[in-house]
Amino acid sequence: MPATVIVGAQWGDEGKGKATDLLGSSVDYVVKFNGGNNAGHTVVIGDQKYALHLLPSGILTPGCVPVIGNGVVVDLAVLVQELDALLERGIDVSRLLLSANAHVIPEYNRNLDKVTERFLGSRRLGTTGRGIGPTYADKMNRVGIRVQDLFDEKILTQKVENVLELKGQILAKIYNRRAPEVRDTVEELLSYADRIGPMVADTGLLLNRALDRGETVLLEAGQATLLDVDHGTYPFVTSSSATAGGACTGSGIPPMRIDKVIGIVKAYTTRVGEGPFPTELQDESGERLRQAGAEFGTTTGRPRRCGWYDAVIARYAARVNGVTDFVLTKLDVLTGLERIPVCVAYDVDGTRHDEMPVNQSDFHHARPVYEELPGWSQDISGARSLEDLPANARAYVTAVEDLSGARISAVGVGPDREETVVLHSLA
Numbered sequence: 477m478p479a480t481v482i483v484g485a486q487w488g489d490e491g492k493g494k495a496t497d498l499l500g501s502s503v504d505y506v507v508k509f510n511g512g513n514n515a516g517h518t519v520v521i522g523d524q525k526y527a528l529h530l531l532p533s534g535i536l537t538p539g540c541v542p543v544i545g546n547g548v549v550v551d552l553a554v555l556v557q558e559l560d561a562l563l564e565r566g567i568d569v570s571r572l573l574l575s576a577n578a579h580v581i582p583e584y585n586r587n588l589d590k591v592t593e594r595f596l597g598s599r600r601l602g603t604t605g606r607g608i609g610p611t612y613a614d615k616m617n618r619v620g621i622r623v624q625d626l627f628d629e630k631i632l633t634q635k636v637e638n639v640l641e642l643k644g645q646i647l648a649k650i651y652n653r654r655a656p657e658v659r660d661t662v663e664e665l666l667s668y669a670d671r672i673g674p675m676v677a678d679t680g681l682l683l684n685r686a687l688d689r690g691e692t693v694l695l696e697a698g699q700a701t702l703l704d705v706d707h708g709t710y711p712f713v714t715s716s717s718a719t720a721g722g723a724c725t726g727s728g729i730p731p732m733r734i735d736k737v738i739g740i741v742k743a744y745t746t747r748v749g750e751g752p753f754p755t756e757l758q759d760e761s762g763e764r765l766r767q768a769g770a771e772f773g774t775t776t777g778r779p780r781r782c783g784w785y786d787a788v789i790a791r792y793a794a795r796v797n798g799v800t801d802f803v804l805t806k807l808d809v810l811t812g813l814e815r816i817p818v819c820v821a822y823d824v825d826g827t828r829h830d831e832m833p834v835n836q837s838d839f840h841h842a843r844p845v846y847e848e849l850p851g852w853s854q855d856i857s858g859a860r861s862l863e864d865l866p867a868n869a870r871a872y873v874t875a876v877e878d879l880s881g882a883r884i885s886a887v888g889v890g891p892d893r894e895e896t897v898v899l900h901s902l903a
């Protein structure tokens with residue numbers, strides 16, 4: 477297992493944290509390669525629950541080196557808060573590495589994210605308000621601030637002056653906010669330099685050297701396939717590359733070194749924020765999934781929109797990412813349902829679509845074509861092999877596998893690390 481990628485196969489919150497954590501114990505490096513503190517991993521170890529937003533979940537695994545790659549956007553205040561919170565709980569965070577090329581999220585971009593959403597009103601995207609979009613826009617616009625700029629005050633000041641020349645006007649004249657002062661912004665950013673200095677590194681070089689030595693690297697995506705800026709339901713997406721291709725650009729590891737792509741897919745579907753969602757349930761079935769699955773955002777606390785399993789998007793995710801193995805999570809949430817619908821195709825104005833429609837407008841009014849599978853009522857949290865599952869739960873797993881374009885190698889049957897049925901080793 478030289479380099480393995482973990483991606484979300486739906487709209488996020490598939491339970492990547494647990495899967496990463498499962499593998500984390502056998503890997504040397506865990507790399508976050510995209511996104512920022514818009515993500516939320518909840519990892520449960522024994523009776524301890526950890527909610528991580530920015531830090532890679534490998535931070536919880538003794539001996540594993542967690543890496544924040546160049547493709548990430550970093551809110552420095554959040555980074556320091558998360559590190560302090562873990563330190564207080566006795567977790568060793570000294571191994572963390574931070575790419576010198578990662579971009580930082582300055583306060584003006586958090587403000588812009590929030591005021592833009594408010595300005596858009598009913599046309600808003602439902603962002604997390606963490607400044608992610610404006611920071612990636614600055615990166616592409618070549619006016620972003622990188623981690624390494626914190627170590628050259630002259631360059632940092634020039635860059636902040638340059639970017640605020642326009643942004644200050646936008647904040648003040650369009651959104652009626654106070655334009656930030658160059659000096660205040662520079663000082664705020666510089667105040668983190670000493671703390672983060674020891675963790676800053678050429679992470680692409682270190683990761684490739686580690687692979688040369690035969691060490692193992694796990695690349696974990698933030699967000700998910702349908703939120704990817706290129707392959708997701710644009711514009712209702714995040715601003716980064718959340719698919720397997722992004723693992724290369726966001727880490728500096730070339731494609732040929734990646735030999736496994738693990739897609740995390742929930743046994744039903746959820747999404748937060750706005751945008752199309754064909755299998756969404758706006759009735760009590762949706763509420764039941766929300767309550768049983770505790771579907772409330774880790775980062776924002778927002779209730780997640782819930783719906784049945786959508787095999788069309790799972791197949792799409794398998795293709796876009798080159799998924800070699802799926803991990804099917806939260807199967808236990810379906811326990812107690814008499815019948816479980818699974819979306820196998822879409823109906824768009826009388827035409828059946830077995831693949832994602834090419835036009836987003838068609839996806840917006842795609843109606844799911846369902847096949848119904850029989851449910852089960854037995855508690856499955858103690859299952860550790862396929863044979864331990866009731867026949868109908870087994871049949872659900874097999875049906876979903878047949879429909880989704882890659883083998884299912886593990887099934888989550890409860891929140892704890894141990895509550896997993898392993899069908900094929902992921903290591």
Ligand code: IMP
Nearest residue numbers: 488514515516602603604713714748749
């Ligand atoms: P942004 O990433 O804050 O710009 O938000 C863009 C869209 O991505 C919104 O619909 C968010 O709700 C969604 N989003 C961002 N991060 C996550 C995540 O970790 N899980 C699920 N949805 C997310």
